[in-house]
Amino acid sequence: MEAELERLRRQLQEEQQRREEAEAEREEAKARAAAEERQRKEEQRQREEAEAKAIAEQQRREEEQQRREKAEAINRRTTLTEFLQACHEIFLSLRITDDETLTTQGDVTKPAGRLYPNQIIPWDTFPTYQSEIWAELSASPAFASNRVFASTHQLDHIRTTMDPIDSEELLRHFARSAVEKPVQNIVDEIFNDGTLREKLGLRGRVSFQSHTNLGQSDATTVDEAMERMSISDTSRGNQRATSARPATSERRGKGGGRADQFCIYRQEDGSSSPAIAIEYKAPHKLTRGAITAGLSGTIVPGRDVINKEGNSVEFFSKWLLAAVVTQCFSYMIDKGVQYGYLFTGDAIVFLHIPNDPVTVHYYVSIPGVDAQKDDEYGVQRTAVAQISAFVLRALAAPPPPQEWQRIARRSLDTWVVEYIDVLKKIPETERKKTRETFSYQPSRWIASSGSRVKTRSQCLPIDDQAGAQRDDDDDDAGDGDGWGHSMAPSPTPQRKTRSQTGQGSSRRRQGEKRSAAGKGTSRAATTAAAKPTTPKPRLEDRPYCTHECLLGLVRGGPLDQHCPNVQFHRKTHIKPDTFLRLVRRQLLTDIGVDADCKPLYVRGSRGALFKVRLSSHGYTLVAKGMEEHNARHLRHESCMYQHASAAQGRAVPVCIGLTDLEIPYFYDGGAYKHMLFLSWAGRPLFKFINQDNKVALLERAKATLGQLHGLGLLHNDAEMRNVLWDERTGGLMWTDLERAEGRARRPLGEICPNRKRNRTACKLISGSNDEFSREMMLLSAHVARSVR
Structure with a gap:
């Protein structure tokens, strides 16, 4: 019994133990399952964190890539189309100040007598000419696709920082940044493209400058007076400060003032010439409404506006625009350029004086309206594109001959008018109408079939x-x-x-x-x-005679066989008097497009330089011309060259002599009646001198100046602009002797009788008190200041 109970007890214990072990196994299994779940969840969390990190990293990389691409896009150079469109965005952002209290103020100026055109007529073929230029540019696909122009970031900086236009001065700054620099860049890139350079016949680049030794530096421009004028100040008297009268010979020689800006053609051979005259007019004064109303058809100033009365907005607009166009037209005649334009910021009036200089053609463009995005040629009608094509056409045209100048001055009358005075006499109610009303329908441009553009060297009869x-x-x-x-x-x-x-x-x-x-x-x-003939070489391309050649002419010596023109000089030299007689006769009639006298576009305080070739004998040299009121200075300079005759061809140019012209040579607003003929001595030394060579060149300049001093000639204007370097010979020569004076100089190294008592006096003779030594010191000081 006890054994049975013991057995049952053990069974119970074993059963209990099994249950406990099973429970323990279940708990352990639960624990393992919980641990596994925790591990799974941890792994899941880690995977999710890793995925999130990967996504975040991907997003960061994508954002960084986007930022980089955006920055690259902003700073990346643009193609031609992108560049033109970005420039156009600047125009669309232009703000014009209409508040009259913020505009410029000033007084009435003294009216100037200006040559005015017989007719101001629409230039209907302008779009065709512009399209022809763009057809030429298509000859080089790389030009349109290469990224060589300024980035949109650079252009956007101009757009966001420009001030509202309320004066000609601000307009000038806007034009410089938003038009002229971009145009200059486009012409530069065309010149860099060999295909286009050859196709367009470009010989150099362009720059935009308010003066380039092309006009009187101290002349007061009309717009400088405009800056002092109040647009709200009106004078409503019946007596106008405008009248017309025949032009006298003196008035025809001198124009009133100068243009605000010039496009200058700078050729690779170092020569420069004006190609386009530019006038700035503030848009709150010359409104788009006034432009479109005034230039709506042909204007005959003598019939329609001069000394006429009217009270309609159309009359006032026509009167105002006739005065503005006349202003630029007169400058163009004076400068001998056939192309010009008026610029207000939101409007451009292109001007062209044809071969018949009594007429001027005009074309009105409102770039903000013309350059429609849905037009496939819209980008070509932006302001920068239009002015670029206009500049290229002007560069391709040969300069007008002297005959053109003579016809203009013989055929045109003068109009005593100032734009600001006309503006002030227009009632405010009528000016307000021109601001409020604006009717303009852009003309339809048709793609050109690719007609060739004539160049200076390719113009056909x-x-x-x-x-x-x-x-x-x-x-x-x-x-x-x-x-x-x-x-x-x-x-x-x-x-x-x-x-x-x-x-x-x-x-x-x-x-x-x-x-x-x-x-x-x-x-x-x-x-x-x-019979077909070989084209005559341009005077610009003909070489100058050597100094030895022209010395032979002056002194009756033999021909210089090294002169590049010796083949044209015949068997022996002619006499100087014969040369002067023949060249005087030639300059009377040799005034066509192939004339053997052309301006060098270099002016001093009184004179201007010309390149002249005696056609019958091939002598090619420089002429210094002066107007009648400066004739005595040129005669004096001729005497000074004779004073230094022993140094001619070495320290100064060879001087053949002086002649008086029967009919003046018209150039740069002047009537040049007297010419002094000199050998070509080179270009100004300041163009070549630098820190590395200034010591050597200064010593050479002083040595040549010393030759003049040794002949008793005091230059009186011994600065670098008047010492020239001849690339042919490597020699230096002094020019511009109009201020020079003859002196009786003591020999250098003179010994004083009493060395002790007169030591100070001796120093004065050969030192700082000696005019010649002082001139040497002034030259050294000038070079030291100028070259650093």
């Missing part, structure tokens, strides 16, 4: 162009630049002339009958028309 010339209406007759159809070639000795064709105004034809250059067709011209 009109006979060769006739087959390709378009049929224009009467208003556009004669607006080309080929010159062959309206200007006679210069009838100089041993030169064949072409027969004249084409039409001009009756007034001009009458003037040409009086011109010695327009005396009909010679037998030589008929022969030349029948």
Whole structure:
């Protein structure tokens, strides 16, 4: 019994133990399962964290990539189309101040007599000409696709920092940043493209400057006076400060003031010439409404506005625009340029004086309206694109000849007018109408078929162009630049002339009958028309005679066989008097497009330089011209060259002599009646001197100056601008002797009788009190200040 109980007890204990072990196993299994769950959850959490981190890292990388791409896009250089569009965005952001209390104020200026055109007519073919330029640019696909232009970030900086336009001064800054620099960059890149450079015949680059030795530096511009004018200040008297009168010879020689800006063509050979005259007019004064109302058709100033009365907005607008166009037209005639434009910021008026200089063509563009995004040619009608094409066309045109200048001054009258005075006489109610009303319909541009653009070296006679010339209406007759159809070639000795064709105004034809250059067709011209001839080299490309050659002419010596023109000098030199007589006769009639006298676009305080070739004998040299009121200075300079005759060809140029012209040579607003003929001495030393060579060049300059001093000649203007370096010979020469004086100089090294008592006096003779030594010291000081 006890054994049975013991057995049952053990069984119970074992059963209890099994239950406990099973429970323990279940608890352990639960614990393992819980641990496994925790581990799974931890792994899940870790996976989720890793995935989140990976996503965050991916997002960071993507955001960084986006920022980098955005920064690269902002700072990345642009293509031509992107560049033009970004420049256009600047124009669309232009703000104009309308609050009259914030605008410039000033007084009435003294009206200037300006040559005014007989007609101001629409330039209907302007879009065609612009399209032709863009067709030329398509010859180089790389030019349009290369990223070579300023980034959008740079242009956006201009857009966000520009001030509202309330004056000509702010307009000038806006034009410089938003138009002229971009245009300059485009021309630079075209020049860098060999295909386009060759196709367009580009010989250099452009710059925009308010003066480049092309006008009077102390002249007061009209717009400087405009800055002092209040637009709300009106004068409503019936007596106007505008009148017309025939131009006297003196008035025709001097224009009133100068243009605000010029586009300058800077060629690789170092020569520079003005290509375009630019006038800035503040948009709150010359409104878009006034422009479109005033330039809505042909204006004949003498018939429509000068000394006329009217009270309509159309009359006032026409009167105002005739005055503005006349201002720029007069500057263009003075400067001898056929292209110009008026710029207000939100409007451009392109101007062109054709071969017949009594007419001016105009084309009005409102870039904000013209450059429509839905137009495939819209980008070509932005302001920068239009001015770029306009500049390229101006560079491709040959400069107008002297005959063009003579016809203008013979045929045109003057209008005593100032734009600001006209503006002030327009009632405020009428000016307000021009601000509030604006009617403008952009013309439709048609893609060009790819007509070639004529270059300076590629301009054909009109006979060769006739087959390709378009049929224009009467208003556009004669607006080309080929010159062959309206200007006679210069009838100089041993030169064949072409027969004249084409039409001009009756007034001009009458003037040409009086011109010695327009005396009909010679037998030589008929022969030349029948036989093809080798194109005559441009005067600009002809080499100058050597100093030794011209010394031979002056002194009756032998020909210099090293002179590049010796083949044209015949067997022996002519006499100086003969040279002066022949060149005087030549300058009377040699005024055509191929004339052997061209300005060098270099002016001093009184004179201007010209390149002249005596056509009959090939002598090629420089002429220094002066106007009548400065004649005595040129005569004095001629005497000073004679004083230094022993140093001619070594320390100073060779001087052939002085002549008085029968008819003045018109250039840069001046009428040059007297010319002094000199050998070519080179370019100003300051263009070449630097820190590395200044010591050596200064010593050479002092040595040549010392030669003049040794001849008793005191220069009196011994600065670097007047010492020239000749690349042909490597020599230095002094020029500009109009201020020079002859002196009787004591010999250097003079010994005083009493060395002790007169030591101080001796120092004064050879030291700082000696004019010659003082001039040497001033030269050294000038070089030290200028070259650092």
